[in-house]
Amino acid sequence: MFKLKTLSAMTLGAMLTLPAQAASVADTPLYLNIDQQAVNDALRLQPSGSAQFKVTTRLEKGTYQIQIADKARSCGTTFGPEASKPLPFGTPNTMSACAKDGHFKLRVLLAGDYDFTLDNGNPQAPTLKVLRATKKGAFKRQPPAVDCASWDGKPVTVSVAKTWPNGTLLRDAYSGQTAKVVGGKITMTPAPHSEGVLLLEEAKPTAKAAFTWDNAIVYFMLTDRFNNGDPSNDNSFGRQKDGKDEIGTWHGGDFKGITQKLDYLKDLGINAIWITPMVEQTHGYIGGGADSSFPFYAYHGYWALDFTKIDPNYGDEAALKTMVDEAHKRGIRVLLDVVMNHTGYATLPDLQDLGLESLAQNTQSLPARWADWRPKGKYEGWGSVSQFYNYQSPDWVKWWGPDWVRAELPGYPAPGTGDITGSVGGLPDFKTESTQYVDLPYFLKHKADTNAKSLPNATVVDYLVKWHTDWVRKFGIDGFRGDTVKHVEPKAWAKLKAAGTTALKEWKAANPGKKIDDLPFFMVGEVWDHGMAKDFWFDNGMDSIINFDYQRDALEFAQCMSNVEPTYVKYAGTINKDPNFNVLSYISSHDTKLFFGDYQDVALQRRAANSFMLLPGGVQIYYGDESGRGLMKDGGVFDQAIRSDMNWSELASGEKAELVAHWQKLGQFRQAHPAVAAGSHKKVSDKPYAFVRQKGKDKVLVVFAGRQG
Structure with missing residues (x-):
């Protein structure tokens, strides 16, 4: 595959010389047409298969019209749908060779390089498939321009007469340089790699600041993708690699891996970590991607099977105990991600491992260990595993059962359409609103290694609350991050909070x-698209809510820190004046986007840290924000790209190591000064932009000299 060198996405194309057996288009130059424009200087590409041809192009966020055609747009060599229709990712879409004006509508949500593959192995039914590409090209995407003051690299002077008296010795926490206040002013030069920032504090010893959740710096990691500390547990329950892109397979991260990196996290100033759900997950996989191009396992932790057991891929109880104890020794709290809304899909290995073989069919075509099944042939994908499920069997009541969940299964209530009764991602929906007393599901009663016990007079929520809070009681988990909060009744979260506190x-x-x-016990909730607002969730167990607002403006704020001023004013004036209100803001997450992924710009990532790490309220660093972790191949499922392995190998030296050092300085400054997160905010200068944060006797001054260069 060749990368196209033309920068404009509107003029990219490729000439495809098709094989002789494709007689209708043999030796005809074909071009990728985007919005009815093809490149003049076509590139001759080699086929990636006997009759497959691929071209890669850069696309920004937006909607495009797509065709494959010759220059004359001739009937017989103009490939597209007979009538215009959407082009889904990852699916081979049948085309007419005489499409005329028929085109595909491609909606791009994440800017990047995209592969278009034409398959003309069957000239009577040619297909086109599009996937996000992973190989880097020469194209360097630039963020949109933002007006910002410039800095010439020389010393800057700021009036501090209302903040510190003359003679006060101030220190820049970033560079370590000191200077005295003279004539009511301070003059210093920002460090070269600071992106124009001074972090000023009084140059005197200070007592270690007491932790509160108001000044939390939470580090969120997908445990499986963070660090592999024990390779011996990588293939529990027969889980395997796919030997290709490993998009949805287990990668090996575990508790021991986290423990090994606790000193790294402490150096970042981290005082709390958030780990993905650790309970036993479904053993097998479903088909991932629109064309089931990869096996999609529950590596992320959100497809639970047994809430009373740790998934062995993460380690055992001893490894968890060590991780929590070692984190606590370093002043780091542990937040556990919990799911009250849904359970995981039933996978083929689950049926065998749980003794539910009657729910399978065509088992004579399966290997002795069902987890070993692999698709065969050109027309079978990973989703073809569904051929072995007997969806008509009445024995599905032996799984979770109709008293516990809603699902499209015999004898089960169907999911509804609202937030509470609907199915998130097609997952079995717990009946958390039910007041009916239930017994353990059949499969848990017969699961040999479960710790689940029947509870007297208990609802579905009662069981879920006990299962989750037992981990707190046994290991000292400091708090929960609630998943899919708006899909569970508020009173259920209030009950979980009360039990966790006890x-x-x-x-x-x-x-x-x-x-x-x-x-006391702490809870933060993921209420999808919730912003800076205090509402009824805070009366139902939540101490904080994940803030979706900040990420939308993070790029502008990274380009020019002075543009954050209205947000700083709003957050400090709202959060820090109400002791019962906080939010957890972020620039990247496992569900939305990876900030570094859009531009792959280390300097921009440093500037993002400046505006973000000085934000009032709680902040959440997504693993790799501090190190410039890149995207991985996603197989047409966009959020898989942002769940790549932590880029440890890049951090020994060079610009990524310098990037980590930058985040460390900001994190340590924030942790040392509660005023940054929880204090009052006052702008003291426009040129250069400067503000004071103060909480009690703790006081800091931050200066932004402007963009350098």
């Missing part, structure tokens, strides 16, 4: 030598 109090009483402090 459980942590009991653990601290039993482990006085291990506890960090006497702070």
Whole structure:
């Protein structure tokens, strides 16, 4: 495959010389047409298969009209749909060779390089498929221009007369340089790699700041993708690699891997970590991508099978205990991601491992261990595993059962259409609104290694609350991150919070030598698209809510820190004046986007840290924000690209190591000064932009000299 060198997405194309057996288009130059424009200087590409031809082009976010055609747009060599229709990712879409004006509509949500593959192996039914590309080209995407003051690299002077008296010795926490206040002003030169920022504090010893969740710096990692500390547990339940792009397979990250990196996290200033759900996941996979191009396992943790067991891919209880204890020794709290809304899909290995073979069919075509099944032939994808499920069997009641979940299965209530009764991603929906007392599901009653016990007079929520809070009581988990919060009744979250509070109090009483402090149990919720607003969730268990607002403006703020001023004013004036309100803001997450992925710009990532790490309220760093972790291949499922392995190999030296050092300085400054997150905010200068944060006796001044260069 060749990369196209033309920069404009509107004029990119490729000439395809088709094989002789494709007689209707033999030796005809074909071009990728985007919005009815083809490149004049076509590139001759070699086929990637006997009759497959691929071209890669850069596309920005937007909607495009797509065709494959010769220059004359002749009937017989103009490939597209007979009538215009959407072009889904990852699916071979049949085309007419005489499409005329018929075109595909391609909607691009994530800017990047995209592969278009024409398959003319069957000239009577040619197909076109599009996938996001992963190989880097020469094209360097640039962010849109933002007006910003410039800095010439020389010293800057700021009036601080209302902040510190003359003679006060101030230190730049970023560079370590000091200067005295003279004539009510301070003059310093920002460090070369600071992106024009001074972090000013009084140059005197200070006591370690007490932790509160108001000044939390939370580091969120997908455990499986963070660090592999124990390769011996990588293939639990017969899980395997796919030998290709490993998009949806387990990669090996575990508790031991996190423990090995706790000092790294401490150096970043991290005082809390958020790990993805750790309970036993479904054992097998579903088909991933529109054309089932990859096996999609529950590596992420959101497809639970048994809430009372740790998934062995992450380690065992001893490894978890060590991780939590070692984190606490370093002043790092542990937040556990919990799911109250849904369970995981039933996968083929689950049916065999749980003794539910009657739910399968055509088993004579399966290997002895069902987890070993692999698709065969050109027309069978990973989703073809569904041929072995007997969806008509009445024995599905032996799975979770109709008293527990809604699902499209015999004897089960069907999912509804609202937030509470609907199915998220087609997953079985727990009946959390039910007041009916339930017994353990059949499969858990007969699962040999479960810790689940029947509870008297218990609802579905009662079981879920007990299962989750047992981890708190046993290991001293400091808080929960609630997943899919708006899809569960508020009172269920309130019940979980009350039980978690009791459980942590009991653990601290039993482990006085291990506890960090006497702070109560903490809960933060993911209410999709929730922003800077205090509402009823705070009356139903939530101490904080994940803030979707900040990420939308993070790019502009990264380009020019002074543009953040209205947001700083709003956040400090709203959050820090209400002791019962906080949010957890972010620039990247596992569900939305990876900030570094859009531009692959290290300097921009440093500037993003400046505006973000000085934000009032709680902040959440997504693993790799601090290190410039890149995207991985996604197989047409966009959020898989942002779940790549942590880029440890890039951090020994060079610009990525310098990037980590930059985030470390900001994190340590934020952790040392509660005023940054929880104090009042006051702008003291426009040129250069400067502001003061103050909480009690803690006071800092931040200066942004402007964009350099």
